[in-house]
Amino acid sequence: MADNKNVLQVLDAKQLRLAKIGILTGIVSGMLWGASGTTLWEAINYAPFNTLDPSAGIDAAILNDADSAHLEYLVIIFGMGTGLALAFMHDFFAALWCLGFNGARGKIREYGRALSTTPGKIVCLGAVLGGPIGMSGYLLGVTFAGPVYSLPITASYPALAAVLSFFILKERNPIRVWIGVAACILGAFIIAWGDPGVAPNFMLGIGLSTLACVGWACEGLFATYGMDMLDPDVALGIREGFSALILGVIVLPCLGLYMASKGLIGEVATGWDQVAATFSLLGSSPAVWLCILAGFFGGFSYIAWYRTLYTCGVARGMAFNVTYAFWAVVFGALVTFMKGDNVSDYITPNAWIGALCICIGAILVSINPRELFKLRDAC
C-alpha cells in the first residue's frame, strides 16, 4: 500500500513537471512572438520596404505628379503589399526553421503521414484561419485603421477562444483563469490606447481586425483539436508551411490581380515585387536577414505555443501568447536604447501600465499547474 502511494507521488510529480513545462513554453511563446514582431518592425526600416525605387516601391514620377488622394491610395496599396510580403516571408522562414527542427528530431516522415489524416487537414484549416486570414487581417487592419484601434481588437482573441473552447472542447477553467484572460486583454487595450491619429480607411480596418481576431481564436481551437492525435511539432510545421503556401500562391497573386485590374502595375510595387526585391538585396540590405531572424523567433514561438495549447488548454495557451504585447514593449525599449534614442520618447506610460496588467493576468492564469492534469469535462 505504502509502495503504491510512493509510485503515485512520483507519477504526480512527473505530471506536474509536464504541466510546468507547458506554462514555461507558454511564457516563451509570448516572449518570442514579441521578439518576432519587433524584428519585423525593424525590417520595415530597410530597403526594399522604405524605398521609392520603382521596382520595389512607388514610382518616383507618380510621387511627384499624382494628386494627394491618388497618392494616399497608392501608399495604402503599397502598405498592403508590404504587410502581406512580410507575412509570407515570416511564415516561409518559420516553416524552414520548423523543418530543420523536426528533421533533427527524426520527425520529417510524420509530415506526410499527418497530412493524409483528417486531424492533419483540420490543422491545415487552422493554418488558413491563423495565417492568411489572421495574420493578413492583422497587418491590413493596422494599415487601414491604425494600431490604436486594430491592436486591441486583435488582442481580444483569447477571450473569444476561451468562450469557444468552453462550449466546443468542454474545457474547464476556474473563475481565476477567466479573470487572468480578461486582464491580459485589458493590458493589450491599455498599451494600444493613446492618440487615435488619422486612420485612412477606418471601417475597413476595423472589419479586417475583427476578422483577424476570429481567425486566430479559431486557429487555436482547430489546432488543439487536431493535435490531440498529432505531434504538436509536426502540426506546427504543417501550419507554417501551409500558411506560407496559401499566402504565396493565392493571397499575394490576388493582390497583384487586383492591382492589375485597377491599372496600378508599374505605379506601385506588388507584394511579390517586394518579396523578390528583398531577396535581391541580400548583400546590401539587412531586411532579408531580419526576416529570417523573425521567422526563427516566430517559428519557435509557435512551436512553444502549440505545446502549451495541448498541455495547458486553449484558454491558458492563448493568455500566455497574448503576453507578446508585454514583451514587444520590453524589446521595443531595448532596441530604442541600443539605438541611442530616448526610451521615454517612444514607450509611453500606457505601455508600461498595460504590460504590468498583462503580467498580472498571466500569473493568474498559471498560478496552479495541477489544474492542467485534466483539461476537459469529456475526460
Place this chain on the structure above:
Amino acid sequence: MAKLPLRFSILYVLNKAGGAHLTTKEIYDHLAKEYAGEGQFGLEQMELHLMAIKATGLIEGIDPYLDEDGEARYKYGITTYGRSRVKYLPKAYQN
C-alpha cells in the same frame, strides 16, 4: 498499408486491446517493428506522448507500477472519449 502518425498508432494499439490496459513498454513493443530506426521513436518519447494524450482525455492511466528500471509508470487504456476519435483512423484500423 501506409504508416500512421505515431499518435494515431498509439490510439490504434489501445483501441485494439479492447478494455485492456497496457504498459508503456508493451505499447512500445507493439509499434517497435513499424517505427524502429526513426529518431522520434523511443521509450521515453513514448511515455511523453502517452502523458500528453492522457491529459486530453483520449486515454486513461491506471494501476501505477515501477518498471524494471525503477521508473514509475501507469498502465494505459483507451477511454470512451478516445473511442469517439477512432473514426479518424483509416477504415482498416478502426476495429
